[in-house]
Amino acid sequence: MSDERAAYLASLVRDVPDFPKPGVLFKDVSPLLADPRGFRTVVDALAEAGEGVDLVAGIEARGFVLGAPVAYALGVGFVPLRKAGKLPGPTVSVSYQLEYATAEIEARAETVPQGARVLLVDDVLATGGTLVAGAQLLERCGAAVERAAVLLEIGPLGGRDRLGGFPLTALLTV
Numbered sequence: 305m306s307d308e309r310a311a312y313l314a315s316l317v318r319d320v321p322d323f324p325k326p327g328v329l330f331k332d333v334s335p336l337l338a339d340p341r342g343f344r345t346v347v348d349a350l351a352e353a354g355e356g357v358d359l360v361a362g363i364e365a366r367g368f369v370l371g372a373p374v375a376y377a378l379g380v381g382f383v384p385l386r387k388a389g390k391l392p393g394p395t396v397s398v399s400y401q402l403e404y405a406t407a408e409i410e411a412r413a414e415t416v417p418q419g420a421r422v423l424l425v426d427d428v429l430a431t432g433g434t435l436v437a438g439a440q441l442l443e444r445c446g447a448a449v450e451r452a453a454v455l456l457e458i459g460p461l462g463g464r465d466r467l468g469g470f471p472l473t474a475l476l477t478v
């Protein structure tokens with residue numbers, strides 16, 4: 305992405321100190337999602353990163369906002385990895401820690417095509433706990449993450465180093 309486009313996207317991310325907990329600098333991407341040029345630029349760039357995959361998965365909730373239009377743009381299906389308790393069973397689940405909370409995500413294995421090569425989409429990579437859990441969940445469902453793509457990577461939290469077996473595209477890094 306050009307420097308000019310990246311600067312435009314970065315100008316639409318709002319810093320919120322001490323949210324949701326003291327000491328956390330929350331990166332609020334809502335203004336970017338609400339901006340027509342910004343939203344389209346992000347969806348197009350994430351889709352470009354996923355060329356060649358045969359499925360997109362997104363992690364609840366902000367990963368749905370980006371992942372579904374990316375799947376549409378790529379002409380492939382979308383699988384929601386949901387926070388625990390939202391899907392009727394049988395489900396497969398993985399618990400994990402993120403920067404400011406603990407959580408559990410679930411999927412229905414029969415909605416995941418066996419052997420699918422997946423683009424895993426989320427808005428923010430912080431500690432990496434969420435993406436690692438998403439990849440584990442997809443693997444348990446019989447698919448493999450080919451690559452991950454996020455709008456924003458928070459570099460100092462070291463998430464990229466935890467990802468292991470798949471490459472990551474981040475449109476912005478702070």
Ligand SMILES: O=P(O)(O)OC[C@H]1O[C@H](OP(=O)(O)OP(=O)(O)O)[C@H](O)[C@@H]1O
Binds near residue numbers: 364
């Ligand atoms: O790299 P990590 O430290 O795991 O953090 C990144 C995750 O944190 C946020 O999700 P959150 O669970 O707050 O949910 P939301 O999308 O429902 O707001 C964000 O949307 C990522 O999924």
Ligand SMILES: Nc1ncnc2[nH]cnc12
Binds near residue numbers: 328402404428430431
């Ligand atoms: N600092 C942060 N800002 C926005 N989303 C996040 N998810 C985890 N850490 C975050």
